[in-house]
Amino acid sequence: MIETHEHDRSTAGELDPNWVLLFVGWLICAGAASGSLFFSYVMEFPPCVLCWYQRICLFPLVIVIGRGLFPLDRGVVKYALPLTAGGWLLAAYHNLLYTGIIPASLQPCTQGVSCTEEYLELFGFVSIPLLSLLAFTALAGILIVFNRRSLA
Amino acid sequence: MKCILFAGACIVLVLGFVLAANYYRTQRAEDLGFMAQDDSATFVRPHSPIRGSEDARVYIVKFTDPACETCAAFSPYMQQALNSFPGRVRIVIRYAPFHQGADKVVEILEAARMQGKYWETLELLYKHQSEWTSHHKVQLHRVWPLLSEVGLDVERLRTDVKDPRIARIIEQDLADGRALGVRKTPGFFVNGKPLEPFGAQPLAALIKAEIAAQYPPID
Numbered sequence: 001m002i003e004t005h006e007h008d009r010s011t012a013g014e015l016d017p018n019w020v021l022l023f024v025g026w027l028i029c030a031g032a033a034s035g036s037l038f039f040s041y042v043m044e045f046p047p048c049v050l051c052w053y054q055r056i057c058l059f060p061l062v063i064v065i066g067r068g069l070f071p072l073d074r075g076v077v078k079y080a081l082p083l084t085a086g087g088w089l090l091a092a093y094h095n096l097l098y099t100g101i102i103p104a105s106l107q108p109c110t111q112g113v114s115c116t117e118e119y120l121e122l123f124g125f126v127s128i129p130l131l132s133l134l135a136f137t138a139l140a141g142i143l144i145v146f147n148r149r150s151l152a
Numbered sequence: 153m154k155c156i157l158f159a160g161a162c163i164v165l166v167l168g169f170v171l172a173a174n175y176y177r178t179q180r181a182e183d184l185g186f187m188a189q190d191d192s193a194t195f196v197r198p199h200s201p202i203r204g205s206e207d208a209r210v211y212i213v214k215f216t217d218p219a220c221e222t223c224a225a226f227s228p229y230m231q232q233a234l235n236s237f238p239g240r241v242r243i244v245i246r247y248a249p250f251h252q253g254a255d256k257v258v259e260i261l262e263a264a265r266m267q268g269k270y271w272e273t274l275e276l277l278y279k280h281q282s283e284w285t286s287h288h289k290v291q292l293h294r295v296w297p298l299l300s301e302v303g304l305d306v307e308r309l310r311t312d313v314k315d316p317r318i319a320r321i322i323e324q325d326l327a328d329g330r331a332l333g334v335r336k337t338p339g340f341f342v343n344g345k346p347l348e349p350f351g352a353q354p355l356a357a358l359i360k361a362e363i364a365a366q367y368p369p370i371d
Protein backbone atom coordinates (compact mmCIF):
# COMPACT_ATOMS: atom_id res chain seq x y z
CA MET A 1 0.00 0.00 0.00
CA ILE A 2 2.76 2.43 0.96
CA GLU A 3 4.52 1.68 -2.28
CA THR A 4 1.40 2.39 -4.27
CA HIS A 5 0.82 5.71 -2.63
CA GLU A 6 4.37 6.83 -3.24
CA HIS A 7 4.06 5.70 -6.80
CA ASP A 8 0.87 7.63 -7.17
CA ARG A 9 2.27 10.81 -5.72
CA SER A 10 5.42 10.73 -7.82
CA THR A 11 3.38 10.69 -11.00
CA ALA A 12 0.82 13.28 -10.01
CA GLY A 13 0.16 15.68 -12.81
CA GLU A 14 1.42 13.46 -15.60
CA LEU A 15 -0.04 10.17 -16.68
CA ASP A 16 1.54 7.01 -15.35
CA PRO A 17 1.68 4.37 -18.12
CA ASN A 18 0.47 1.74 -15.66
CA TRP A 19 -2.57 3.85 -14.90
CA VAL A 20 -3.26 4.30 -18.59
CA LEU A 21 -2.97 0.54 -19.10
CA LEU A 22 -5.52 -0.20 -16.38
CA PHE A 23 -7.71 2.62 -17.67
CA VAL A 24 -7.76 0.96 -21.09
CA GLY A 25 -8.78 -2.27 -19.36
CA TRP A 26 -11.58 -0.39 -17.64
CA LEU A 27 -12.67 1.09 -20.98
CA ILE A 28 -12.88 -2.40 -22.45
CA CYS A 29 -15.10 -3.78 -19.71
CA ALA A 30 -17.21 -0.64 -19.45
CA GLY A 31 -17.67 -0.71 -23.23
CA ALA A 32 -18.53 -4.40 -23.15
CA ALA A 33 -21.00 -3.89 -20.30
CA SER A 34 -22.82 -1.07 -22.06
CA GLY A 35 -22.72 -3.06 -25.29
CA SER A 36 -24.38 -6.03 -23.66
CA LEU A 37 -27.03 -3.77 -22.16
CA PHE A 38 -27.53 -2.27 -25.60
CA PHE A 39 -28.18 -5.72 -27.06
CA SER A 40 -30.81 -6.55 -24.51
CA TYR A 41 -32.54 -3.23 -23.90
CA VAL A 42 -32.29 -1.47 -27.24
CA MET A 43 -32.06 -4.32 -29.72
CA GLU A 44 -34.22 -6.47 -27.45
CA PHE A 45 -32.23 -9.68 -27.81
CA PRO A 46 -33.14 -11.86 -24.86
CA PRO A 47 -29.89 -12.87 -23.12
CA CYS A 48 -29.34 -16.62 -22.78
CA VAL A 49 -28.17 -18.34 -19.59
CA LEU A 50 -24.50 -18.37 -20.58
CA CYS A 51 -24.69 -14.69 -21.47
CA TRP A 52 -25.97 -14.03 -17.98
CA TYR A 53 -23.10 -15.93 -16.39
CA GLN A 54 -20.63 -13.92 -18.42
CA ARG A 55 -22.36 -10.74 -17.35
CA ILE A 56 -22.04 -11.79 -13.73
CA CYS A 57 -18.28 -11.72 -14.27
CA LEU A 58 -18.27 -8.63 -16.46
CA PHE A 59 -20.42 -6.12 -14.61
CA PRO A 60 -18.49 -6.13 -11.29
CA LEU A 61 -15.27 -5.62 -13.23
CA VAL A 62 -16.43 -2.16 -14.23
CA ILE A 63 -16.65 -1.19 -10.57
CA VAL A 64 -13.63 -3.17 -9.32
CA ILE A 65 -11.26 -1.85 -11.97
CA GLY A 66 -12.78 1.61 -11.84
CA ARG A 67 -12.16 1.71 -8.10
CA GLY A 68 -8.62 0.42 -8.61
CA LEU A 69 -7.83 3.47 -10.72
CA PHE A 70 -8.32 5.93 -7.83
CA PRO A 71 -5.70 5.82 -6.46
CA LEU A 72 -3.93 3.37 -8.70
CA ASP A 73 -3.90 0.07 -6.83
CA ARG A 74 -1.92 -2.79 -8.28
CA GLY A 75 -3.77 -5.10 -5.88
CA VAL A 76 -6.78 -4.72 -8.19
CA VAL A 77 -5.42 -7.66 -10.18
CA LYS A 78 -6.15 -9.93 -7.23
CA TYR A 79 -9.87 -9.22 -7.60
CA ALA A 80 -10.18 -8.48 -11.28
CA LEU A 81 -8.21 -11.41 -12.68
CA PRO A 82 -10.39 -14.20 -11.16
CA LEU A 83 -13.51 -12.49 -12.51
CA THR A 84 -11.86 -12.09 -15.90
CA ALA A 85 -10.71 -15.71 -15.90
CA GLY A 86 -14.21 -16.90 -15.03
CA GLY A 87 -15.72 -14.77 -17.77
CA TRP A 88 -13.10 -15.93 -20.23
CA LEU A 89 -13.80 -19.62 -19.53
CA LEU A 90 -17.54 -19.12 -19.90
CA ALA A 91 -17.05 -17.14 -23.10
CA ALA A 92 -14.73 -19.82 -24.47
CA TYR A 93 -17.27 -22.52 -23.67
CA HIS A 94 -20.02 -20.41 -25.20
CA ASN A 95 -18.04 -20.02 -28.41
CA LEU A 96 -17.40 -23.75 -28.61
CA LEU A 97 -21.15 -24.34 -28.28
CA TYR A 98 -22.01 -21.59 -30.71
CA THR A 99 -19.64 -22.80 -33.41
CA GLY A 100 -20.83 -26.36 -32.86
CA ILE A 101 -17.49 -27.77 -31.70
CA ILE A 102 -19.28 -28.98 -28.57
CA PRO A 103 -22.59 -30.52 -29.65
CA ALA A 104 -25.59 -28.47 -28.62
CA SER A 105 -27.15 -31.46 -26.85
CA LEU A 106 -24.58 -31.03 -24.09
CA GLN A 107 -25.48 -27.42 -23.49
CA PRO A 108 -26.92 -26.53 -20.10
CA CYS A 109 -29.43 -24.07 -21.49
CA THR A 110 -32.20 -26.00 -23.19
CA GLN A 111 -34.67 -24.08 -21.04
CA GLY A 112 -35.22 -20.48 -22.02
CA VAL A 113 -33.27 -18.77 -24.74
CA SER A 114 -30.95 -20.98 -26.73
CA CYS A 115 -27.27 -20.17 -26.32
CA THR A 116 -26.65 -21.03 -29.95
CA GLU A 117 -29.32 -18.72 -31.32
CA GLU A 118 -27.74 -16.41 -33.88
CA TYR A 119 -28.56 -12.76 -33.30
CA LEU A 120 -25.75 -10.84 -34.81
CA GLU A 121 -22.90 -11.49 -37.22
CA LEU A 122 -20.73 -8.41 -37.70
CA PHE A 123 -18.71 -8.65 -40.91
CA GLY A 124 -20.17 -12.10 -41.32
CA PHE A 125 -18.34 -13.80 -38.47
CA VAL A 126 -18.21 -11.67 -35.32
CA SER A 127 -20.96 -13.03 -33.09
CA ILE A 128 -21.97 -11.81 -29.63
CA PRO A 129 -20.16 -14.70 -27.86
CA LEU A 130 -17.04 -13.90 -29.90
CA LEU A 131 -17.21 -10.24 -28.84
CA SER A 132 -17.38 -11.42 -25.25
CA LEU A 133 -14.39 -13.73 -25.68
CA LEU A 134 -12.38 -10.96 -27.33
CA ALA A 135 -13.17 -8.54 -24.52
CA PHE A 136 -12.24 -11.01 -21.78
CA THR A 137 -9.05 -12.02 -23.62
CA ALA A 138 -7.95 -8.41 -24.02
CA LEU A 139 -8.77 -7.67 -20.43
CA ALA A 140 -6.87 -10.71 -19.12
CA GLY A 141 -3.87 -9.69 -21.22
CA ILE A 142 -3.95 -6.16 -19.87
CA LEU A 143 -4.27 -7.33 -16.26
CA ILE A 144 -1.34 -9.75 -16.61
CA VAL A 145 0.87 -7.11 -18.24
CA PHE A 146 -0.22 -4.56 -15.64
CA ASN A 147 0.67 -6.98 -12.85
CA ARG A 148 4.15 -7.63 -14.26
CA ARG A 149 4.85 -3.97 -14.90
CA SER A 150 3.73 -2.77 -11.51
CA LEU A 151 5.83 -5.44 -9.83
CA ALA A 152 8.92 -4.39 -11.71
CA MET B 153 -6.13 14.80 -15.15
CA LYS B 154 -7.01 11.19 -14.36
CA CYS B 155 -10.36 12.20 -12.96
CA ILE B 156 -11.12 14.25 -16.04
CA LEU B 157 -10.19 11.34 -18.30
CA PHE B 158 -12.29 8.94 -16.27
CA ALA B 159 -15.29 11.24 -16.06
CA GLY B 160 -14.92 12.03 -19.75
CA ALA B 161 -14.92 8.34 -20.59
CA CYS B 162 -18.04 7.82 -18.49
CA ILE B 163 -19.82 10.65 -20.26
CA VAL B 164 -18.74 9.36 -23.67
CA LEU B 165 -20.01 5.87 -22.82
CA VAL B 166 -23.38 7.07 -21.58
CA LEU B 167 -23.79 9.56 -24.40
CA GLY B 168 -22.67 6.95 -26.92
CA PHE B 169 -25.24 4.53 -25.56
CA VAL B 170 -28.07 7.04 -25.76
CA LEU B 171 -27.10 8.25 -29.23
CA ALA B 172 -26.64 4.73 -30.55
CA ALA B 173 -29.97 3.70 -29.06
CA ASN B 174 -31.65 6.64 -30.74
CA TYR B 175 -29.90 5.96 -34.03
CA TYR B 176 -30.83 2.29 -33.90
CA ARG B 177 -34.47 3.01 -33.17
CA THR B 178 -34.74 5.65 -35.87
CA GLN B 179 -32.98 3.46 -38.37
CA ARG B 180 -35.23 0.56 -37.59
CA ALA B 181 -38.36 2.64 -37.87
CA GLU B 182 -37.08 4.02 -41.17
CA ASP B 183 -36.15 0.58 -42.47
CA LEU B 184 -39.65 -0.55 -41.88
CA GLY B 185 -40.63 2.64 -43.62
CA PHE B 186 -43.66 3.26 -41.50
CA MET B 187 -45.10 3.38 -38.05
CA ALA B 188 -44.39 5.70 -35.23
CA GLN B 189 -40.91 5.20 -33.82
CA ASP B 190 -42.26 3.93 -30.54
CA ASP B 191 -44.60 1.38 -31.99
CA SER B 192 -42.77 -0.43 -34.78
CA ALA B 193 -41.80 -3.36 -32.57
CA THR B 194 -45.42 -3.90 -31.71
CA PHE B 195 -46.13 -4.74 -35.34
CA VAL B 196 -43.06 -6.80 -36.20
CA ARG B 197 -41.05 -8.65 -33.61
CA PRO B 198 -37.67 -10.24 -34.35
CA HIS B 199 -39.32 -13.62 -33.85
CA SER B 200 -42.09 -13.01 -36.38
CA PRO B 201 -42.22 -15.20 -39.49
CA ILE B 202 -41.81 -12.98 -42.53
CA ARG B 203 -42.22 -13.68 -46.23
CA GLY B 204 -41.17 -11.53 -49.14
CA SER B 205 -38.19 -9.43 -50.14
CA GLU B 206 -36.05 -7.86 -47.45
CA ASP B 207 -36.08 -4.54 -49.30
CA ALA B 208 -39.85 -4.41 -49.50
CA ARG B 209 -41.34 -1.23 -48.09
CA VAL B 210 -44.90 -2.41 -47.71
CA TYR B 211 -45.47 -4.62 -44.70
CA ILE B 212 -48.69 -6.56 -44.42
CA VAL B 213 -49.01 -7.64 -40.82
CA LYS B 214 -51.56 -10.37 -40.30
CA PHE B 215 -52.71 -11.29 -36.82
CA THR B 216 -53.95 -14.78 -37.40
CA ASP B 217 -55.41 -17.82 -35.73
CA PRO B 218 -54.77 -21.13 -37.48
CA ALA B 219 -58.26 -22.26 -36.47
CA CYS B 220 -59.97 -19.16 -37.85
CA GLU B 221 -61.89 -19.74 -41.04
CA THR B 222 -61.61 -16.20 -42.33
CA CYS B 223 -57.85 -16.35 -41.80
CA ALA B 224 -57.72 -19.40 -44.02
CA ALA B 225 -59.92 -17.67 -46.57
CA PHE B 226 -57.56 -14.68 -46.65
CA SER B 227 -54.44 -16.76 -47.09
CA PRO B 228 -54.65 -16.81 -50.92
CA TYR B 229 -54.83 -13.00 -50.93
CA MET B 230 -51.46 -12.91 -49.21
CA GLN B 231 -49.93 -14.97 -51.99
CA GLN B 232 -51.70 -12.77 -54.51
CA ALA B 233 -50.19 -9.63 -52.97
CA LEU B 234 -46.72 -11.17 -53.13
CA ASN B 235 -47.26 -12.06 -56.77
CA SER B 236 -48.79 -8.73 -57.78
CA PHE B 237 -46.05 -6.59 -56.25
CA PRO B 238 -42.89 -8.68 -56.40
CA GLY B 239 -40.12 -7.35 -54.15
CA ARG B 240 -42.34 -4.64 -52.72
CA VAL B 241 -44.45 -6.54 -50.23
CA ARG B 242 -43.67 -8.47 -47.09
CA ILE B 243 -46.07 -10.64 -45.16
CA VAL B 244 -45.65 -10.78 -41.39
CA ILE B 245 -47.49 -13.42 -39.39
CA ARG B 246 -48.51 -12.60 -35.83
CA TYR B 247 -50.54 -14.94 -33.67
CA ALA B 248 -53.89 -14.26 -32.14
CA PRO B 249 -55.00 -17.78 -31.17
CA PHE B 250 -58.42 -16.85 -29.86
CA HIS B 251 -60.08 -20.20 -30.56
CA GLN B 252 -59.96 -22.73 -27.81
CA GLY B 253 -56.89 -24.92 -28.25
CA ALA B 254 -55.54 -22.88 -31.14
CA ASP B 255 -52.38 -22.06 -29.20
CA LYS B 256 -51.48 -25.77 -29.45
CA VAL B 257 -51.71 -25.49 -33.21
CA VAL B 258 -49.49 -22.42 -33.15
CA GLU B 259 -46.98 -24.49 -31.20
CA ILE B 260 -47.00 -27.09 -33.95
CA LEU B 261 -46.58 -24.35 -36.53
CA GLU B 262 -43.59 -22.85 -34.73
CA ALA B 263 -42.06 -26.29 -34.26
CA ALA B 264 -42.48 -26.85 -38.00
CA ARG B 265 -40.60 -23.59 -38.53
CA MET B 266 -37.64 -25.11 -36.70
CA GLN B 267 -37.61 -27.71 -39.45
CA GLY B 268 -37.78 -25.01 -42.11
CA LYS B 269 -41.29 -25.94 -43.18
CA TYR B 270 -43.28 -23.05 -41.78
CA TRP B 271 -45.19 -21.77 -44.78
CA GLU B 272 -45.99 -25.24 -46.14
CA THR B 273 -47.36 -26.23 -42.75
CA LEU B 274 -49.44 -23.07 -42.50
CA GLU B 275 -50.92 -23.75 -45.93
CA LEU B 276 -51.56 -27.38 -44.99
CA LEU B 277 -53.36 -26.40 -41.79
CA TYR B 278 -55.54 -23.91 -43.62
CA LYS B 279 -56.27 -26.38 -46.40
CA HIS B 280 -57.46 -29.08 -44.01
CA GLN B 281 -58.91 -26.70 -41.43
CA SER B 282 -62.44 -28.09 -41.61
CA GLU B 283 -61.09 -31.54 -40.75
CA TRP B 284 -59.46 -30.54 -37.47
CA THR B 285 -61.89 -27.94 -36.19
CA SER B 286 -65.46 -28.54 -35.20
CA HIS B 287 -67.79 -25.90 -33.81
CA HIS B 288 -64.84 -23.53 -33.41
CA LYS B 289 -62.97 -25.98 -31.23
CA VAL B 290 -59.63 -27.48 -32.12
CA GLN B 291 -59.44 -31.26 -32.40
CA LEU B 292 -55.73 -31.56 -31.85
CA HIS B 293 -55.59 -35.32 -32.41
CA ARG B 294 -56.76 -34.73 -35.97
CA VAL B 295 -53.92 -32.29 -36.68
CA TRP B 296 -51.01 -34.65 -36.06
CA PRO B 297 -51.79 -37.22 -38.81
CA LEU B 298 -51.83 -34.42 -41.40
CA LEU B 299 -48.32 -33.23 -40.72
CA SER B 300 -46.33 -35.91 -42.50
CA GLU B 301 -47.85 -34.68 -45.76
CA VAL B 302 -45.36 -31.81 -45.94
CA GLY B 303 -42.48 -34.05 -44.86
CA LEU B 304 -42.26 -32.99 -41.25
CA ASP B 305 -40.35 -35.10 -38.75
CA VAL B 306 -43.28 -35.67 -36.42
CA GLU B 307 -41.21 -37.25 -33.67
CA ARG B 308 -38.98 -34.19 -33.47
CA LEU B 309 -42.04 -31.98 -33.69
CA ARG B 310 -43.49 -33.56 -30.57
CA THR B 311 -40.49 -32.50 -28.51
CA ASP B 312 -40.07 -29.13 -30.23
CA VAL B 313 -43.61 -27.98 -29.44
CA LYS B 314 -42.62 -27.88 -25.78
CA ASP B 315 -39.90 -25.31 -26.40
CA PRO B 316 -40.57 -22.45 -23.97
CA ARG B 317 -39.54 -19.96 -26.66
CA ILE B 318 -42.75 -20.76 -28.50
CA ALA B 319 -44.86 -20.00 -25.45
CA ARG B 320 -43.10 -16.67 -25.17
CA ILE B 321 -43.71 -15.87 -28.84
CA ILE B 322 -47.43 -16.54 -28.38
CA GLU B 323 -47.51 -14.47 -25.22
CA GLN B 324 -45.74 -11.55 -26.90
CA ASP B 325 -48.01 -11.70 -29.94
CA LEU B 326 -51.10 -11.76 -27.76
CA ALA B 327 -49.80 -8.77 -25.82
CA ASP B 328 -49.01 -6.85 -29.02
CA GLY B 329 -52.39 -7.77 -30.43
CA ARG B 330 -54.03 -6.36 -27.34
CA ALA B 331 -51.95 -3.20 -27.58
CA LEU B 332 -53.01 -2.74 -31.19
CA GLY B 333 -56.64 -3.48 -30.48
CA VAL B 334 -56.86 -6.77 -32.37
CA ARG B 335 -60.01 -8.43 -31.13
CA LYS B 336 -60.98 -10.38 -34.21
CA THR B 337 -58.98 -12.44 -36.65
CA PRO B 338 -57.56 -11.88 -39.10
CA GLY B 339 -56.32 -8.49 -37.96
CA PHE B 340 -54.52 -6.68 -40.76
CA PHE B 341 -52.15 -3.75 -40.67
CA VAL B 342 -50.56 -2.45 -43.84
CA ASN B 343 -47.56 -0.31 -42.91
CA GLY B 344 -49.15 0.20 -39.55
CA LYS B 345 -52.50 1.26 -40.97
CA PRO B 346 -55.33 -0.91 -39.74
CA LEU B 347 -57.70 -2.45 -42.27
CA GLU B 348 -60.94 -0.52 -41.96
CA PRO B 349 -63.56 -1.57 -42.99
CA PHE B 350 -62.80 -5.27 -43.07
CA GLY B 351 -62.94 -7.16 -46.34
CA ALA B 352 -60.98 -8.50 -49.28
CA GLN B 353 -61.65 -5.45 -51.45
CA PRO B 354 -60.65 -2.89 -48.81
CA LEU B 355 -57.51 -4.91 -48.11
CA ALA B 356 -56.52 -4.88 -51.78
CA ALA B 357 -57.22 -1.14 -51.90
CA LEU B 358 -55.15 -0.50 -48.78
CA ILE B 359 -52.19 -2.47 -50.16
CA LYS B 360 -52.45 -0.63 -53.46
CA ALA B 361 -52.55 2.76 -51.74
CA GLU B 362 -49.51 1.91 -49.67
CA ILE B 363 -47.60 0.65 -52.72
CA ALA B 364 -48.38 3.95 -54.46
CA ALA B 365 -47.18 5.91 -51.43
CA GLN B 366 -43.96 3.94 -51.01
CA TYR B 367 -43.14 3.55 -54.70
CA PRO B 368 -44.30 6.77 -56.36
CA PRO B 369 -44.59 6.34 -60.13
CA ILE B 370 -41.83 8.10 -62.07
CA ASP B 371 -43.16 10.15 -64.94
